[in-house]
Amino acid sequence: MRVVTQIGEQLQYHLSHALLIYRDGNNHRDFATVHDVVHQGHQTLPHLGPGRLLSTDFLRQLAAGLQQPARAVVLPENVLAYNSELLVWWTRPKLHTMFFSEGAEDRARVHGRVCPHPALVWKVKSGALQLRALAESVRPGEDTTLMVAPYWNTEPGAGRVCEGSMPRPRETNLSNMAEWENGFFVSRFTHPSGMGKLTCHSGGFIGLWTELAGQPEFPARYLVPSRQTLRTFVEDD
Numbered sequence: 001m002r003v004v005t006q007i008g009e010q011l012q013y014h015l016s017h018a019l020l021i022y023r024d025g026n027n028h029r030d031f032a033t034v035h036d037v038v039h040q041g042h043q044t045l046p047h048l049g050p051g052r053l054l055s056t057d058f059l060r061q062l063a064a065g066l067q068q069p070a071r072a073v074v075l076p077e078n079v080l081a082y083n084s085e086l087l088v089w090w091t092r093p094k095l096h097t098m099f100f101s102e103g104a105e106d107r108a109r110v111h112g113r114v115c116p117h118p119a120l121v122w123k124v125k126s127g128a129l130q131l132r133a134l135a136e137s138v139r140p141g142e143d144t145t146l147m148v149a150p151y152w153n154t155e156p157g158a159g160r161v162c163e164g165s166m167p168r169p170r171e172t173n174l175s176n177m178a179e180w181e182n183g184f185f186v187s188r189f190t191h192p193s194g195m196g197k198l199t200c201h202s203g204g205f206i207g208l209w210t211e212l213a214g215q216p217e218f219p220a221r222y223l224v225p226s227r228q229t230l231r232t233f234v235e236d237d
Contacts, residue, residue, distance in 0.1 A: 014039075018048055034058055076174060080121070080140070081234045087172050088123045088234050091181065092137050093218055098209060101190040106206045113213035118223060121146055123159070123233060124172045124180060130159040131184070132233055135220045142231040147223040148198060150208060152189040156196030158236065159226070164190070197224050 018035045033051030040046075073082075081088040098115050100107040119134035131154050132146035140146070146159075153162045166187040169176040192198070192205070201208035201222045208222055228236065 015046060019054065020051065073174070076177075078139075078177075079174065080230065082174070086123070086125045086234070087174070087177070088121065089177055090119060090121045090134065090140060093117060093119050095216075096185040098213075099186065099188045101188045106210065110206070110209045110213050113209075115209055115212045116215055116218040118147070118150070118218040118220065120149060121230065121233065122177070122180060125237075127172065129161040129163060129168070129180060129184070130233070131161055132159045132226060132228065133223055135223055140230045142229065142234075144230045146226050146228050146230060146233055147220075148196065148226050150199045150205070150223065152191055152198075152205060153187075153193050154198075155194030156198055156224070156226070157194055159228075159233070160193075162191075162193045163187075200224055 015037045018037055020033050020035065021030060022032070023030045032054040034054050035051045036049040037046050038049045075082060076089070078089045078091065079087070080090060094117055095114050096117055098110055098113060100111040119137045121132040121134060121140065123130040123132075131149040131151070133149045134140060134144070135147055148156045149159055153164070154160070155162070161184065164187065167179075167183040169179045169183075172180075198205050199208045199222050201211070203210065212218065226233075
């Protein structure tokens with residue numbers, strides 16, 4: 001097989017090894033063997049030589065050969081942690097319209113109103129969203145104590161968001177953080193999620209947002225401390 005690279009250099013590859021995977025359908029135990037590919041002249045098709053059990057040394061050599069140069073990524077200022085499965089970022093206080101499911105009259109008084117929101121810490125891991133709040137509009141450090149995000153559909157204990165029909169990106173990367181934020185705020189707040197307090201406002205969740213509708217800033221005094229720092233939030237599953 002002949003491969004031509006993008007810069008025009010021609011590299012000649014030949015078939016050298018084959019891997020065979022053996023699977024026991026009853027006990028779900030697998031093993032693999034490595035076979036040399038034997039070439040006997042141009043007129044004869046190659047065939048597999050005797051097998052030997054796949055070893056970690058062979059896998060290391062294979063991984064080294066397949067490894068591609070890592071591409072450097074310039075991280076936006078608001079990104080706090082990032083790898084192939086995890087993205088954590090923060091947003092400053094903003095104004096957002098709030099939408100609620102149909103129900104009691106007290107929800108109707110807030111539905112569709114523009115409300116101030118606190119600084120937030122967003123975490124997406126393996127496609128699942130978690131959310132915390134910040135008491136100050138300052139980039140958090142690893143020891144910063146995070147606050148409970150004061151929203152229905154968001155579990156106080158770990159900040160897990162019940163996404164329901166929330167619009168969300170199919171993939172998570174540095175280019176679609178705004179899609180996660182918009183998806184959260186255009187969805188409807190429908191119900192409390194999990195045990196714990198969302199706010200220390202005397203009127204509870206609905207009382208909080210009824211008071212804040214049309215106001216310019218979110219008062220940090222209504223936030224409840226969580227049991228997580230930024231580091232534990234990032235590291236916890």
